Amino acid sequence: MGDCELLKRLAVPSFEPLPGLHSCYGQTIAASYWPQKINLKPDSWLNLRLSDGDRLFICENWPDQSMRDHLVVMVHGLTGDYRSGYLSRLARKLVALGYPVFRVNMRCAGPAAHLASGIAHAGRSEDLRQIIARLQSIYPAMAISLIGFSLTANTALKMAGEEGEQCPLHSLVAISPPVDLLACSQWVRQHGPLFDPYFTRRLVALAKQLMKQDTTFDWHSIDGIYAFDEKFTAPSCQFESAEDYYHKASALPLMPQIRVPTLLLGSRDDPVVDNRVLSGLNNPQLDLLLTELGGHMGFMALPTQGRELRWMDQLLLRWFVEQDHC
Template identity: 35%
Template sequence: MTLVLPPFRSRFPWWGGRLQTVRNALVKPVAARPAAAANPLRLPVGDGTGDILHATLDLPATIRAEAPLVLLAHGLSGSADSYYMLETAARLLPLGFRVLRLNLRGAGPSRPDCRRHYHAGRSGDLRDAIAGLPAGLTARGVVAIGFSLGGNTVLKLAGEQGAAGPVRAVAAVCAPIDLGRTSRSLNRRANRLFQAHLMKGFKAEYVAPGAELSDALRAAVAAARSFVEFDANVTAPRNGVADAETFYRQNSARYFVPGIRVPALVIAAGDDPIVPFAPYREVDWAAVPAVIPAFTPGGGHVGHHGRDGIWYIDLIERFLATL
């Protein structure tokens, strides 16, 4: 597959990875909402918990013939209504794509209907969500696009399924492909504000009504001062894993990338202050011909605010046009 990668040029005054990352929080932009039918869906997961994922299916006025369904998976403390989810959907709908904005397990409106909670490796939830859709929606295939944590999930899904499975292609934006190094990076002094902001929303969501947690786990959630502590004392034991390092090894996308056989677009920025770029350098991308690496020196974390708009959405549009 050939994909022309346009250069990324930062938009004034958002220079540097940190400003690119916080731009939306400072400006509080409102995502465009083109005319479309927005249909709520409830999709059960198949692990016996009875958990139900809530999603919104956006349908364009005119569906493009042969266009796949586009599934969007959000990041940590996000939801189907996060800015990047809405903005991406708004850009794809006029092109004739049907877009499913999925709330991961325990996120947003999924919270009251879920006993468990999402993590970066719950690729099975995406498979279950796709399997629960009407056959007419998935007849032309599914393209799964993930942002940050959701990006790790879609890459893991693609690596697990190989050439045959529920997804026709995937795209990941600023995925933490090495979960352990990302957690440790967030615990650096320079990133403590990012970590505090992310943890506040995530911890509140984790224990909100609907969550099934023992008293000991609720206490561990409250006591965790970093994601390193949270993963060691909450994530690993709650998911039946011996320790955090085992959890990271079992769920980090970098270990699943070699198995990817469907077209995959991997977007990352060298100056991302949240997700360290070093693990991307350590992957032999040339050995995985299905993957298109789209790495830029700048862009921050799910930022890429360029002179002509959001660069990663431009790239996703180009990628979809090649399928």
């Protein structure tokens, strides 16, 4: 379906950037630092022990009334956690619409970060599979949908592709997913000079927590995301190399096998993700929307004529409610 058809179907105005935020860098940075009410405290916690012994702490938020029989799992992006602004903001909006929301802390994130023996990476679809299975066992009468952001959006798409017809999800949303990890590692190096070192510093800080007893590792040789994956992610997660990791963890080859309704939102000017790889992708279950502008998970819009400032939220929520009525 074309972009215009999807927006018309959802009654969402096309994206128009907020004045002064036409650059991909401005959009990406403003979305993270724009003032917002995001202090959504957990109502309760779910402690999940994974099959390899690592633990994930999952933050639960429940509607006060008029609860739907449909829960939403949200997973943060690279180096984030359940407190990430986009998760808290969207959780508040979803809860207000009656959805129970579960914000997942992936490995090395959130309250259980110190309990992790391995780092999160883009290919850990088995972790998501175990999360969904646990929630199904606790709430067997409830439908489950999944929203992934950035790196974990790739993980979510990978899981849905692997499961095919057996996928347990009601629906799936992927925001700015790097579905071809090799292409994206090259893209961010060339087009995201602010973000490659930023994410690298945060990744190195997480890795140091895991390797606090090892003083021999040469951290100074890591000068970008590719180098981090080559020297740390690959050997610590049983991949032969960064390129082996990228090949095995990328969702793109599996996306034609997705059989659940899926919304994928990205922008062509994303400084982190190379969305050119999505050209030619054909799957009737996929609502693919690529805006010309918007940055990486930015989409800060001019709030006029029915368009909301947080255009990403507006689109996601309209799509979600539509799927709930299908």
